[in-house]
Amino acid sequence: MSLHLWIIPLLPLAGAAINGLLGKRFPKTVVNLFALGSTAAAFVYALWVATQFVGLPADQIPHIERYATWVTGGTFSAEYGTYLDQLSLVMLLIVTGVGFLIHVYSVGYMEHEGGYYRYFAYLNLFMFFMLTLVLANNYLLMFVGWEGVGLASYLLIGFWFLKESAANAGKKAFITNRVGDFGFLIALFLLIKHFGTLQYDAVFKALAAYPVEASAGLLTAIGLLMMVGASGKSAQIPLYVWLPDAMEGPTPVSALIHAATMVTAGVYMVARSSAVFDRSPIALATVAIIGTLTAIFAASIGILQTDIKKVLAYSTISQLGYMFMGCGVAAYGAGIFHLMTHAFFKALLFLSAGAIIHGLGGEQDMRHMGGLRKYMPYTFWCMSVATFTIAGFPPLAAFFSKDEILWRTWTSGNQALWLIGLITGAMTSFYMFRLWFLTFFGDYRGPHPETAGHAHGADGPHAGHTAALHDAHAAHSSDHGQGVPHESPRIMVVPLMILAVLSVVGGWVGIPPALGGSNHFDHFLEPVFLRYSPAPAKAPAGAEAHPKETGTELAFMAISVAAAAIGFLGAWFLYYKRTDLPAKLARRAGGLYTFVLDKYKVDEFYNAVFIQPIVMIATNILWKGIDVTVIDGAVDESAVGAQDVSDGVRQMQSGNIRSYAGWVALGAAAVIGFMVWTAVR
Amino acid sequence: MVPLSYYLVLSAVLFACGVAGFLIKRNIITIFMAIELMLNAVNLAFVAFAAEWRALSGHVFVFFVMVVAAAEAAVGLAIIISVFRTRETLNVDRINLLKL
Amino acid sequence: MHLALFLIFAALCVGAAINLLVQKHPINSALSLIVVMGSLALLYLLLGAEFVAAVQVIVYAGAIMVLFVFVIMLLNAGEEEVLPHSSRVAISLGIPSLVVGLTIGVWVIGHYAGLDRIAIGGPQVQHGTESFGAPNPVAHLLFRDFVLPFEVTSILVLIAILGAVVLARREE
Numbered sequence: 010m011s012l013h014l015w016i017i018p019l020l021p022l023a024g025a026a027i028n029g030l031l032g033k034r035f036p037k038t039v040v041n042l043f044a045l046g047s048t049a050a051a052f053v054y055a056l057w058v059a060t061q062f063v064g065l066p067a068d069q070i071p072h073i074e075r076y077a078t079w080v081t082g083g084t085f086s087a088e089y090g091t092y093l094d095q096l097s098l099v100m101l102l103i104v105t106g107v108g109f110l111i112h113v114y115s116v117g118y119m120e121h122e123g124g125y126y127r128y129f130a131y132l133n134l135f136m137f138f139m140l141t142l143v144l145a146n147n148y149l150l151m152f153v154g155w156e157g158v159g160l161a162s163y164l165l166i167g168f169w170f171l172k173e174s175a176a177n178a179g180k181k182a183f184i185t186n187r188v189g190d191f192g193f194l195i196a197l198f199l200l201i202k203h204f205g206t207l208q209y210d211a212v213f214k215a216l217a218a219y220p221v222e223a224s225a226g227l228l229t230a231i232g233l234l235m236m237v238g239a240s241g242k243s244a245q246i247p248l249y250v251w252l253p254d255a256m257e258g259p260t261p262v263s264a265l266i267h268a269a270t271m272v273t274a275g276v277y278m279v280a281r282s283s284a285v286f287d288r289s290p291i292a293l294a295t296v297a298i299i300g301t302l303t304a305i306f307a308a309s310i311g312i313l314q315t316d317i318k319k320v321l322a323y324s325t326i327s328q329l330g331y332m333f334m335g336c337g338v339a340a341y342g343a344g345i346f347h348l349m350t351h352a353f354f355k356a357l358l359f360l361s362a363g364a365i366i367h368g369l370g371g372e373q374d375m376r377h378m379g380g381l382r383k384y385m386p387y388t389f390w391c392m393s394v395a396t397f398t399i400a401g402f403p404p405l406a407a408f409f410s411k412d413e414i415l416w417r418t419w420t421s422g423n424q425a426l427w428l429i430g431l432i433t434g435a436m437t438s439f440y441m442f443r444l445w446f447l448t449f450f451g452d453y454r455g456p457h458p459e460t461a462g463h464a465h466g467a468d469g470p471h472a473g474h475t476a477a478l479h480d481a482h483a484a485h486s487s488d489h490g491q492g493v494p495h496e497s498p499r500i501m502v503v504p505l506m507i508l509a510v511l512s513v514v515g516g517w518v519g520i521p522p523a524l525g526g527s528n529h530f531d532h533f534l535e536p537v538f539l540r541y542s543p544a545p546a547k548a549p550a551g552a553e554a555h556p557k558e559t560g561t562e563l564a565f566m567a568i569s570v571a572a573a574a575i576g577f578l579g580a581w582f583l584y585y586k587r588t589d590l591p592a593k594l595a596r597r598a599g600g601l602y603t604f605v606l607d608k609y610k611v612d613e614f615y616n617a618v619f620i621q622p623i624v625m626i627a628t629n630i631l632w633k634g635i636d637v638t639v640i641d642g643a644v645d646e647s648a649v650g651a652q653d654v655s656d657g658v659r660q661m662q663s664g665n666i667r668s669y670a671g672w673v674a675l676g677a678a679a680v681i682g683f684m685v686w687t688a689v690r
Numbered sequence: 691m692v693p694l695s696y697y698l699v700l701s702a703v704l705f706a707c708g709v710a711g712f713l714i715k716r717n718i719i720t721i722f723m724a725i726e727l728m729l730n731a732v733n734l735a736f737v738a739f740a741a742e743w744r745a746l747s748g749h750v751f752v753f754f755v756m757v758v759a760a761a762e763a764a765v766g767l768a769i770i771i772s773v774f775r776t777r778e779t780l781n782v783d784r785i786n787l788l789k790l
Numbered sequence: 791m792h793l794a795l796f797l798i799f800a801a802l803c804v805g806a807a808i809n810l811l812v813q814k815h816p817i818n819s820a821l822s823l824i825v826v827m828g829s830l831a832l833l834y835l836l837l838g839a840e841f842v843a844a845v846q847v848i849v850y851a852g853a854i855m856v857l858f859v860f861v862i863m864l865l866n867a868g869e870e871e872v873l874p875h876s877s878r879v880a881i882s883l884g885i886p887s888l889v890v891g892l893t894i895g896v897w898v899i900g901h902y903a904g905l906d907r908i909a910i911g912g913p914q915v916q917h918g919t920e921s922f923g924a925p926n927p928v929a930h931l932l933f934r935d936f937v938l939p940f941e942v943t944s945i946l947v948l949i950a951i952l953g954a955v956v957l958a959r960r961e962e
Contacts, residue, residue, distance in 0.1 A: 664789030666782045670713050670721075671883040677709075678887035685898055692796045692836070695899050700800050700833075702895040704826070706888055707807040713884035719816045719862055723823050726854070727807060730830055733846075741837040741922075746931045749842050749923060753932065756849050757943045761950030763854045767861045768957035775960075780867050 011074055012058055014091040017101070018140035020047040020054070025133035032126025041116055044129035048112050048136060052105035062098055070094050070536065073146050073210060080149070084205055092146035092209055096537045099345060100143040100277055103352050107269045108136050110504040114360050115261040117501035118367060128168060128259070135161035139270050143277065148197055148207040151278070155193070155242065158271045159186040165266060166258040178254035185251040189241015196234035203227060213284045213541040221288050221543050232285050232292025235278065236299065243275030244326045245303045245333060250612055252326055256318040260363030263318060268325050268355035273348050276332045280341045284541035287339060297337025297418075301426045301433075304330030306609075308436040312443070313606045316373050317362050320444050324399070325355055327433060331414055334430060340417035341538045342531040346519045347410035349530075353515045354398040354407055357508035361392035364497040364505065365448065372455060375447040382449040384494040389449050391505040396445045398512045400438035400573040403566075406516030412569055413519060413531075416562055431572055438576025446584035455494070523562040697738035704731035718770050718780050722763070729759050792836055799836075803829040816867050820858050827851040839923040 024047030032040050065072060071094035080087045093101075112132060119128050138161055142154025160183070167179025200207055204215050222228050239245070244252040244267075255267050266272070279286065279296060286293050304327045311323030328351050335344030366373055368385055382389040398405040401412070411434065419427040496502070518533075520526025583590050595602045604610065661672060708731060711724030733752045740748025770780070777785055806825035813819045827850050834843035932940055 662788075664786050666785060667713065667716075674709055674713060674884040675887050678891045681891060682894060685894060689898070692793050696796065696800070697833075697837070698899045699896055700803065702892060702899065703804055704807055706892045707804070707811060709884070709888050709891075711811050713888070714811065717816050717867060719858065719865075719867060720810075720819050723810065723816075723819055723858060726850075727810065727823060727826065730827060730850070733842075734830060734833065737834050737837050737839045737842055740839065744922065746923070746927055747936075749839055749928050750931050750936050752839075752842050753845060753928075754936075754939060754943055756845060757947060760849060760854055761943075761947050763857060764950050764954040765957065767857060768954040771861065771865065771958045774865050780865065 012061055012072065012093070014058065014074055014093060014144055015076055015089075017051050017054055017058070017105070018137050018144065020051045021133040021136035021140070023047055025130045025137060028126050028133065029130035032130060035126060037120075037125055040126045040129055044133055045109070045112050045116070047133060048105065048109045051136070051140070052109045055101050055105045058093070059098055059102060062093065067536070071210070075146070085201055085207075087147050087149040087207055089150065090146040090208075091144040093144070094537050095534050096277070096280060096345065097143050099349060099534070100273075101140070103349055104136070104139050104143060104270050107352050107356050107508075108139075108265060110507055111261050111265040111269075111356065111360070114264075114363070114501050114504040115259075117498045118261055118363055119259065122259075124168065128165075131161055131164045131168070132262075132265070135165065135266060135271070139274070142274055146209055148200065148209070148212075151281075152190075152193070152197065155238075155274060155278075156190065158266070158274060159183055159190070159242070162186075162255070162266050162271055165262040166255045168258055168262070172257070175257040178251075178257040182251040182255050185248050186241050189238045189248050191237075192234045192241070193238025196231045196238065199227065199231050199234070209281070216284045216288065216541060219288055221290065223290070225291055226289075228285055229289040229291045232282070232289045233295060235282055235285070236292065236296055239275030239279055239296075239333070240299060241275075242278075243272045243329050243333070245275070245299050245330065246306065249303065249307065249326050250615060253319050253322045253608070256316070256322050260318065260359055260366060263322070264356045264359035264363070267322065268359050269352040272325065272329055273332070273352070276329065276336060276344055276348050279333070279336045280345055280538075283336075283339075283341050283538045286336070287538075287542045293337055293339060295337075297334050297423060297426055300330040300333025300335075300337055301429050302330070303327070304334065304433045305429050305436070306330075308433045308440065309605060310608050312436060312440045313602070315375055317365065317375050317378070317444060317448065318359075318373055320375075320440060321355070321358055321362060324358075324437065324441065327437060328355065328399075330433075331411060331430065334418060334426060335414040338418050338421040338423060338426075339538075340414065340421070342534040343410065343413040343417050345534060346530050347407070347414055350398070350406035350410040350512070350515050353508055353511040354395045357391060357395040357505060357512055358399070360501070360505055360508065361388050361395065364388045364501055365392075367497055367501070368495050369455060375444065377455045378448045378453070379451040379455075380449070380453040381494055384453075385496045387496060387502045388505065391502075391509040392449075393445065394509040394512055396441045399441050400576060401434055401569055402573055403570065404513075404517070406512050406514070408569075409516035409519045409521070412566055413521060413528075415569060416521070416565055419565065431569065434569055435572040435576045438573040439579050440576075442577050442580030443584050446580055450585055451588065453494070521562065523559045523566070694738060694742050698735060701731045701735040701738070704728075704734065716781050716783060718773070718782055718785075719767075721782065722766055722770070726759065726763065729755060796833065796836060799829040799832045803833070816862050817859065820855060820862060823858075824851050824855050827855065834923075837923075841923055841925045841928045 024043045027043045028035075028040055032043075035043075062070075062072070071092055073090060073092050075088050075090040077089050078086055079089050112129075115128065115132065119125055122128070135158060138154045138157030140154075142151050142158060145151040145154060163179045163183040166182050167176045169175045170179075197207060200212060204212050206212060216228075219228060237248075241248040252267055252272070256263055258266075286296065307323045307326035307330065311320050311327065314320045314323060328347070332344045332347050332351070335341070335347060364385065365378070365381060365388060368381075368388070369378070372378065394405070398407045401408045403409075415427055415430050415434075418430060517526075519528055519530035521528050583594075607613075661668075663669075705728050708724045708726075708728030711727065712721055715721050715724065733755055736748045736752050736755070740746065740752075773785060774780060779785070803826050806822045806829065810819045810822040810826070813822065827846060831843045831846040831851070834840075834846060
């Protein structure tokens with residue numbers, strides 16, 4: 010029986026269409042009605058689908074629905090259809106649930122911004138594409154969603170398009186994604202060539218005939234190319250550079266797209282393609298290595314950043330690295346588990362940061378914050394929950410998910426990766442608590458409260474807005490008192506509290522047996538990854554640990570908690586106790602400090618190696634060389650040539666009768682000669 | 691007995707003289723007379739061939755050529771008269787209002 | 791004898807034609823042209839075209855050339871002026887084309903298809919009770935097979951008369 014899954018993506022699409030086309034004339038309440046209503050309806054429907062799903066017998070999973078044929082070319086055809094199994098159900102609930110909370114939050118955050126209807130239209134559009142990506146039953150439809158979320162990301166990052174840095178950031182995100190998409194496309198082409206189809210079920214069934222590749226072969230190529238695509242979308246090395254710049258967008262956008270959902274599309278794709286990766290140890294190892302390296306690399310940059318959103322951006326990149334590490338050791342369930350908990354606490358972190366920024370009138374630099382727990386108590390408590398979660402303290406959510414990943418990394422034999430993951434955990438704890446201390450403790454370092462009215466920071470659109478909108482914001486500040494840091498309105502705080510609760514309990518579905526639980530989450534997802542895995546299903550068979558290993562597992566958990574505690578103590582020491590130390594250490598580190606602060610100069614490197622040559626080629630060869638010289642030249646020259654020819658022919662008409670006589674005689678001689686010649690022949 | 695080719699050579703020479711006059715001379719009326727000379731040369735060729743093939747249509751054609759030449763001479767001279775009235779000269783090089 | 795006559799009058803023709811080119815005053819050129827036409831009439835007689843010869847003298851030499859002479863005298867055309875330069879195009883293009891054309895023509899005529907072996911004139915012309923080029927046979931042809939062109943040319947002459955009258959009229 011059909012669950013009519015197509016309704017789920019189309020509800021936000023309808024919201025986007027209505028708001029996009031007609032929203033300019035609607036009052037804000039009507040825009041909210043369509044935007045929030047469609048997302049809420051999608052979430053409710055997803056819940057209903059979940060209830061139906063748990064009642065399905067095992068042979069009806071995955072539940073595939075086919076609606077219509079989309080493309081046919083030769084023997085290849087792609088269709089509109091949905092694919093519901095445990096994995097897509099989890100993603101579905103995360104996307105619709107967290108998406109809805111963020112929509113609610115946005116109502117408060119974007120209250121005084123221009124382009125209100127446009128924002129919600131784009132946000133709904135994003136939901137549509139993300140749901141298409143998650144529910145698609147073939148790679149081509151997934152790619153539509155893939156590209157679409159890239160588009161929505163571009164639109165939303167550059168939401169304040171009059172601001173040049175925002176527009177550039179949007180472009181950077183889209184173009185970097187494109188580079189990754191190119192790899193993904195080639196993987197799809199390989200799939201079409203060798204399997205003749207892109208349907209999940211058909212491809213995975215056909216893969217059953219392939220053995221595990223010991224050396225590089227077709228499946229390795231496909232896996233590596235998919236990883237290229239994933240590293241573009243999910244901001245891994247080397248295509249992560251767009252995500253920190255993407256913080257130019259409104260903070261709810263950062264929360265939804267660049268923390269909870271879009272950037273996790275790469276992880277979802279790798280998990281969905283587990284059948285491919287299971288058969289290619291090389292690709293799997295590459296995934297794990299890239300994930301781990303990205304995790305520690307991004308964490309090291311995040312330690313020194315001063316913009317609160319940038320810290321969270323690098324934290325996202327780092328946590329995504331963890332997810333890929335999990336998938337890379339064939340612990341797909343663990344990777345998805347961390348995806349889920351990350352969605353909760355990272356969205357919470359971003360939304361809290363947004364509340365802070367909103368309450369400070371646009372300030373984003375942590376050096377100008379401090380002591381805010383007096384002014385924004387609710388935000389403080391919610392963000393504290395999130396910070397302790399991400400650091401990995403039990404019994405909060407991320408402890409279980411991160412620990413699961415680390416344990417499975419160790420048991421799969423990658424001890425070096427485990428060590429790097431552990432160190433990254435310590436660094437994560439350090440920089441998150443650094444953020445916590447700098448923001449909420451100490452003295453308030455912002456402008457004097459009475460004059461703090463119009464501190465417009467980087468998050469604000471004010472650089473490019475017209476005077477009218479500026480007045481609107483001024484009115485907003487004035488009725489909150491003279492820019493004193495203040496708590497956010499309830500409509501923003503309630504989603505924070507809901508996410509805080511989820512951050513606490515979200516991990517309890519995955520308590521490992523070592524601690525007495527039964528790891529429901531992993532068991533729930535197990536059938537997805539076992540169904541198409543190669544015959545000797547060795548490692549990814551759940552977290553059944555021998556009693557002897559339980560002891561090791563508990564020891565490792567203790568080590569992780571210790572690492573988190575070390576990070577906490579370090580941050581406490583440097584940013585609460587001896588706040589003068591960081592500056593001294595920075596001066597002593599000198600060049601190394603600046604190098605890391607400059608994000609290892611990766612952007613400058615890419616600019617010099619890739620972008621400048623392309624710009625130069627485009628300018629000199631394509632523009633000046635081909636466009637101006639060849640194309641314009643051909644057109645101009647043919648015109649000039651026509652002019653010259655007619656100039657020459659014109660000489661015949663001289664107005665002089667005797668020259669006419671000469672031409673006539675010449676012509677007559679030619680004709681006579683021709684006639685004689687044809688006769689003589 | 692005169693070979694046909696002699697008549698034809700004579701016709702060609704007369705025609706060539708006509709063309710030369712047409713190109714060289716500067717007086718309009720003289721140019722016109724050169725044209726008449728060309729027509730006569732052609733008439734000679736026609737009559738010569740008519741005699742050779744004993745086809746009287748050659749003569750008939752010569753008759754028509756003469757009629758048309760007469761008409762053309764009449765109209766052409768009338769034009770020359772009116773050109774003379776406006777330009778006051780019979781020099782072909784002076785009649786160059788169409789010159790760029 | 792035909793040959794001698796031919797040569798004499800052919801020489802007369804060519805001489806008068808060259809004289810037409812050489813003379814400066816148009817009246818001299820007109821008179822030379824009359825000589826050409828007269829010689830041609832005689833050549834037509836040699837070729838047995840009696841009717842055409844008569845028409846040549848009456849119409850061409852007697853009417854058209856008279857018209858030319860009238861116009862020359864009417865316009866009081868003087869001697870040709872000597873302009874500093876003549877048309878370069880005419881001289882440079884026309885004379886060579888002329889010479890080339892003439893050479894080709896003479897060569898073709900002289901060496902091709904045995905034209906030079908065909909002799910005309912002589913006893914054949916006098917055969918039959920009806921001469922070859924007498925008015926009667928010509929009239930038969932003209933008014934039967936060629937009656938349409940005949941009528942059309944009559945109208946053409948009529949139009950030419952009207953045109954000449956209109957064009958040459960003095961503006962009132």
